[in-house]
Every structure is written in C-alpha cells, then in structure tokens.
C-alpha cells in the first residue's frame with residue numbers, strides 16, 4: 464500500500480519523498496539530503512520533508528497572517544481548481560434544472576411536472592445543496608492556525624461553525640515537519656503538516672497546495688524554534 468515505506472528492501476538507496484526517484488544512501492549527510500533531481504530536503508527516517516527556515520519577513524500570497532496579542536494567526540483557504548470546476552458545473556446544472564422546472568420540461572419521479580409547486584423547487588434546492596456543500600469544501604473551506612506559547616490550535620472550517628479543530632499543548636520542545644499521514648491524491652501519497660510535542664501529535668492540511676504547506680510548516684517552526692529551522696530532525700513514525 465505504502466510504496467515508499469521504509470520496509471522496502473534496502474538496496475542502498477531511498478526513494479525521494481517528492482519525486483520518487485532513488486537517492487543513493489551515500490548522498491545523505493547526517494541523515495539528510497537534498498534530492499539531486501527535485502532539490503527537496505528530506506531525511507532518511509522514512510519520508511519526511513525537512514522544514515526549511517523562512518527568510519525574515521517572508522509572506523505567502525495564499526496565507527494571511529496577523530498578530531493577536533501574544534498569538535500569531537495564519538489563515539488559508541483550500542482553493543483547488545477541482546473545487547472551482549465542481550462549483551461552476553453544479554451552478555450551471557442547477558440553473559438549467561430550475562429553468563426547466565419553471566418551463567415545465569423537467570421530469571420528477573418519471574412524470575413531467577407542468578405546474579411545479581414550491582415543493583418541487585424546494586426539493587430541487589435540497590438535492591443541489593449537497594453538491595454545493597462538496598464544492599464549498601474544496602474551495603471556500605479554510606484552515607486557521609493559531610499559535611501561542613503553550614498551545615497550537617488548528618481549525619478547519621467548511622462553513623462557519625462546521626468543521627474540525629485540533630489542539631496541541633506545546634511542551635519544552637515542538638517539532639514541525641511535512642510527513643505522510645495517510646492521505647493520497649491521484650494515488651500519490653501527499654504530506655501533511657505535522658506538529659509533535661511531548662509525545663502528542665497533530666497533523667493537518669494534506670490537501671493544501673504544496674507551497675502553502677511548506678510555508679505554514681516553516682512559519683510554525685519559526686514561531687516556536689526561531690529561524691534555525693532545526694526542529695524537523697526526527698518525528699516518530701505513526
């Protein structure tokens with residue numbers, strides 16, 4: 464199932480976590496290497512990308528950032544092309560159906576409805592709301608990452624008040640990395656942003672854009688560990 468699991472026979476090289484090409488073990492220095500083909504920094508502990516430090520004052524066009532007292536807050540939307548395509552198609556399809564219903568050319572339960580009642584329209588609206596919800600999940604849903612000295616909170620919201628929240632109590636040390644946590648996209652493993660402290664772990668954002676994940680990981684690392692970016696050394700495998 465996991466093509467890049469460390470249990471594959473060790474023939475002296477390791478697959479790149481990004482491009483899957485085989486990197487010779489001899490290229491690793493202190494357990495770390497930059498892929499010779501795609502330059503992705505990674506370690507030999509089983510496929511995690513080493514977080515690189517952000518330049519001072521760096522920002523990302525898809526991530527808004529603000530300071531609230533002692534807290535640092537980052538917000539980013541999911542925003543995928545698939546989601547926008549889905550929403551556009553649903554809107555178009557829905558429009559045609561409502562138009563057709565109003566014109567008396569749409570079949571409901573096998574019968575042409577010549578005089579549609581308000582219930583026909585409500586039924587149609589309920590049907591399409593499911594498809595719109597999926598579309599919004601892939602486009603307008605957002606992650607809010609809130610960092611304070613002793614607590615990291617990640618909120619995923621599909622709509623206001625609908626979604627998930629992950630919390631991690633931050634102890635003496637916190638480690639940040641990009642690592643595989645079970646999510647796949649087009650049959651390829653995708654990395655999540657992973658935070659570990661005192662043996663507790665949270666991970667999020669597998670389906671965010673790659674550069675957004677890298678930016679968030681670096682920003683979180685910088686908040687807790689300074690610009691050194693050394694925290695990605697080792698994260699235990701799940």
Ligand SMILES: [Zn+2]
Pocket residue numbers: 479480481482483484498499500501502503
């Ligand atoms: Zn590579």
